[in-house]
Amino acid sequence: MFDWIDRRIAALCCLAPGDLSRLGPFFVLYAILFAALTMADGMALTLFLGRVGADRLPLSYGLTAIGSMVAVGAYLRMARHRSAPGVFQSILIGVSGVFLISWAAGLGLLGDAPGRAAPAVFFAAREIALVLVLAHFGTFLQEYFTRVDLNRILPIVYAGGRFGGLAGGAMLEHLGPALGVLQLAPVISTLMLAGAFVVAILAKRLPPAPDDPITPVSDSANASGGLARSPLFRCLVLSSGLFMIVRWFLNYEYNHFFEHHFSSEAELAAFLGWYTQWALLASFVVQLFVVNRLVRSAGLRGAVALTVVLLLIGMGRNLWELTLLAAVWSRLLETELRFGLRNPINQLVTNQFSRPDRLRVRAWTLGALNPVAALIGSIALGTLQLTGLSSWIPPFGFALALLHALASLALIRHLQDPASASPTPHPSRAPRIVSRARFAQSSRIV
Incomplete structure (x- = not known):
């Protein structure tokens, strides 16, 4: 009976038989972490808008970017001398301590x-x-799954974040008004410590993954020793950097609307908790059932193109006066669809690099590029504010979205989708045990 259920779920989620039992603990870990991060996002936003004000957001973006650079620098230094699980535990314990203080x-x-x-x-x-x-969760997964495994299981594992976010949104909606928004901080700290405990258990019980059984995507620039020479890497850096700048424009626009639309911290926290649950439910469905099918049917290039079109629609709508629905759509693009749709697709782009280079690519894009983009966004927004050109923020953001679309077209040109692939055998007709290499040959995601 269990084998039949495993095969049915594997077919529904485009997995190989046996994948569910292997990815389950990582799904749970990511759920715990995103329950904490979702609560932290709602709590931080509510306290900031209620006690500081949206006009100070550009300055906060800049300070956040500087803090991220410092944190990532410390992370990269620590990652060179400690194991991936040990680094992850240090991150989670450190975050827990900051929230308590x-x-x-x-x-x-x-x-x-x-x-x-x-x-x-x-x-x-x-x-x-x-x-x-x-930045580190992908590296942590790499310790226990090969490239072939990651191409299949990444969207499903990352869907655990949406599942945990649902729980975090429910706690934000109900505990925030009941206890006070500030009192959520110890709950967030406790969840981070629970995540560190799960990481310790996984590191102790699971064996490391073998070397990749397939050859990395051919890239003469990578082979000659230098990511900077890789056209794929350069296009990825440009498109990702522009996306992150646009993201902060979206963040500013909907937060500015929320500050004036809601009359109290409790009202805003309750709304964000309610909204987050529904948004993450939609994101969970997209990530669990749509992403793999989208990549298999439209290819990785088509999936990237879809994320570009959605961003253009959102930034184009903000050229007119915002309504609550438009502000919610902006937040959906900036947060939930970024996690549920764009991030898994971006991870598949990253997987086109060799295994040693993937850590460097993630460090550059998530660790160095994102803070720099946030700093640029902060300076741009702050300059428009200080010069009395706040009304130019939406059209300036839309122009950046157009540049992002052009950079993404260049990225798409360098992606490699298989020209043809045989269909994945239906699990009901396949043998009970399917080798990883055989499954890899039948998957268009690889």
């Missing part, structure tokens, strides 16, 4: 100045935590 500051236990700074610290800490978790 900021909670104490917010309560006024550390003095007036730290108390006033607490909302800004929460805002920056939740973004830095997200950058570090996203």
